[in-house]
Amino acid sequence: MTSKITKEKITDILRTVIDPEIGINIVDLGLVYDINISENNIDITMTLTTPGCPMHGSITNWVKRIIEMTIPDISVNVNLVWEPKWTPDKMSEEAKLQLGM
Amino acid sequence: MIQNNQIASAYSPPFRIVAKYFIAAIISFVIFNLLLTLNYEDISGHHFQPKILSVTHIATLGFITMIIFGAMFQLVPVVLEVKLFSTILAEVQFWIFSLGIILLVYKFWHFGSALSFTLPAVLLNTAMLIFSVNIIASMVKVKKWNLTGTYLASSIFWLLTTAVAGLLLSINLDTPFIKLNHLQYLKLHVITAFVGWVGMVVMGVSFKLIPMFTLSHDYKLNLANWAVALINIGLLGVNWIMHYPDTQFYNVIFGSVIFAGMLLYLIQISVIFRKRIRKKLDVGLKFTAISLFILGITTLLNFSFLFFNYENVINLTLVYGILFLVGFASTLIVGQMYKIVPFLVWYHKYSSKVGIEKVPMLKDMFNEKLAEYHLYLMISGLVISIISLSFQLKVLLLFGFSILLISSIIFSFNMIKIFRS
Numbered sequence: 001m002t003s004k005i006t007k008e009k010i011t012d013i014l015r016t017v018i019d020p021e022i023g024i025n026i027v028d029l030g031l032v033y034d035i036n037i038s039e040n041n042i043d044i045t046m047t048l049t050t051p052g053c054p055m056h057g058s059i060t061n062w063v064k065r066i067i068e069m070t071i072p073d074i075s076v077n078v079n080l081v082w083e084p085k086w087t088p089d090k091m092s093e094e095a096k097l098q099l100g101m
Numbered sequence: 102m103i104q105n106n107q108i109a110s111a112y113s114p115p116f117r118i119v120a121k122y123f124i125a126a127i128i129s130f131v132i133f134n135l136l137l138t139l140n141y142e143d144i145s146g147h148h149f150q151p152k153i154l155s156v157t158h159i160a161t162l163g164f165i166t167m168i169i170f171g172a173m174f175q176l177v178p179v180v181l182e183v184k185l186f187s188t189i190l191a192e193v194q195f196w197i198f199s200l201g202i203i204l205l206v207y208k209f210w211h212f213g214s215a216l217s218f219t220l221p222a223v224l225l226n227t228a229m230l231i232f233s234v235n236i237i238a239s240m241v242k243v244k245k246w247n248l249t250g251t252y253l254a255s256s257i258f259w260l261l262t263t264a265v266a267g268l269l270l271s272i273n274l275d276t277p278f279i280k281l282n283h284l285q286y287l288k289l290h291v292i293t294a295f296v297g298w299v300g301m302v303v304m305g306v307s308f309k310l311i312p313m314f315t316l317s318h319d320y321k322l323n324l325a326n327w328a329v330a331l332i333n334i335g336l337l338g339v340n341w342i343m344h345y346p347d348t349q350f351y352n353v354i355f356g357s358v359i360f361a362g363m364l365l366y367l368i369q370i371s372v373i374f375r376k377r378i379r380k381k382l383d384v385g386l387k388f389t390a391i392s393l394f395i396l397g398i399t400t401l402l403n404f405s406f407l408f409f410n411y412e413n414v415i416n417l418t419l420v421y422g423i424l425f426l427v428g429f430a431s432t433l434i435v436g437q438m439y440k441i442v443p444f445l446v447w448y449h450k451y452s453s454k455v456g457i458e459k460v461p462m463l464k465d466m467f468n469e470k471l472a473e474y475h476l477y478l479m480i481s482g483l484v485i486s487i488i489s490l491s492f493q494l495k496v497l498l499l500f501g502f503s504i505l506l507i508s509s510i511i512f513s514f515n516m517i518k519i520f521r522s
Contacts, residue, residue: 017456018462020460020461020462020463021440021444021462023462023464050312052179052180053313054179054444055444059455061452061456062455062456065456065457066455069456069457087319088318099378099379100379100380100381101378101380
């Protein structure tokens with residue numbers, strides 16, 4: 001079953017996770033660093049814009065839950081990392097435009 | 102890659118604790134504005150006047166300190182990644198503190214009543230001591246110290262200094278014992294409260310929250326390090342010399358050190374604002390930016406006070422008081438509340454629903470248009486009040502205070518909307 005799961009599909013699911021303060025999804029914000037798919041297991045490596053952001057419990061739970069709900073029988077592990085540090089360059093062009101950059 | 106799976110939000114205290122402090126603060130804010138309006142005629146004489154002191158303490162204790170307590174219970178665990186030492190102490194402190202405020206405000210209002218000043222002062226000191234023990238006991242467990250922690254630790258020291266000075270002033274009002282001028286100690290009480298307590302908390306927290314809200318990047322915090330050192334040195338100096346007569350020379354020196362520290366802070370924060378990625382400021386950040394601009398004005402005024410006897414200039418103390426309490430502190434707090442309260446309620450009500458059902462964006466949890474009107478009204482009310490106080494225009498002062506009152510009602514309406522959303 002994991003053969004049908006692609007990074008693109010996971011990325012599309014993650015686009016539905018929107019930072020409630022900024023109003024932009026975590027993929028376009030450049031917060032998702034890596035998606036690793038193995039048998040029945042997905043490892044997501046991601047960051048947040050600021051260390052100590054009080055949202056981080058919610059957002060990591062959100063990521064885990066949305067993938068597990070969309071793809072049955074899969075286990076998701078979210079690794080929150082602070083290195084490499086998030087920079088604005090990691091944002092997509094649309095996100096930059098939306099923020100007025 | 103360094104992994105960090107710690108969930109800071111797991112450190113947060115229960116919602117009901119923080120909510121209690123915030124709701125009490127919102128009520129105090131409206132009462133403060135109401136009393137300003139009802140007593141506009143009294144608020145034009147000398148500042149050391151019972152009713153003015155009563156109104157001032159509703160603002161400083163009931164609104165400003167109450168909100169700082171609630172915010173620190175929320176922010177200290179998140180910013181320093183540590184669990185709050187005790188939620189029971191935070192709960193107990195709330196009731197002792199509230200009772201202390203009610204009694205102190207009543208006593209100032211009914212100056213001749215049988216109630217002593219010492220009783221409310223003891224209650225308030227007890228509450229502040231409980232708060233300090235709770236926060237310090239949390240801080241000692243911190244593994245990764247940061248600059249915000251240094252500012253917050255300093256603020257607690259100055260809170261206790263302010264509280265003790267307040268206690269001594271209260272005892273002195275009941276049974277005079279202070280050999281030097283009572284007003285000299287009052288000055289110490291005000292400086293440590295404004296710069297040491299409110300100032301240090303605001304500055305420390307701003308280095309964390311403003312970059313988070315504006316997505317500021319690529320700046321150094323060198324000036325902030327210097328600022329905290331200079332302000333602490335200046336305040337220690339001021340506290341030391343206030344116990345001696347004839348301190349003008351040293352007052353100028355230590356006052357200038359504080360001024361230099363404040364100036365560095367203001368430069369630092371303007372660098373952070375300039376480095377922001379979110380160019381468009383939302384309503385909460387507009388309030389914040391305006392309040393920091395007003396902090397610049399009050400800082401300059403403070404510096405000028407070192408060189409002339411401002412108490413002889415008609416109403417300058419009151420103008421300064423309104424500028425600081427309404428222009429800086431209240432504007433900053435309401436702005437930050439438009440950012441923090443939606444998050445707190447969102448986290449409490451919706452974080453368990455994320456991914457399962459549609460959750461709102463934070464800005465959708467209140468009426469942003471109404472918040473913009475709140476901003477315009479608050480600033481116009483402030484400007485009108487300052488002009489009226491400067492030129493002793495009583496009717497215009499009533500108009501200015503009424504606008505501030507309306508703006509505070511709009512604010513509380515928006516806050517109720519967030520809590521009920």
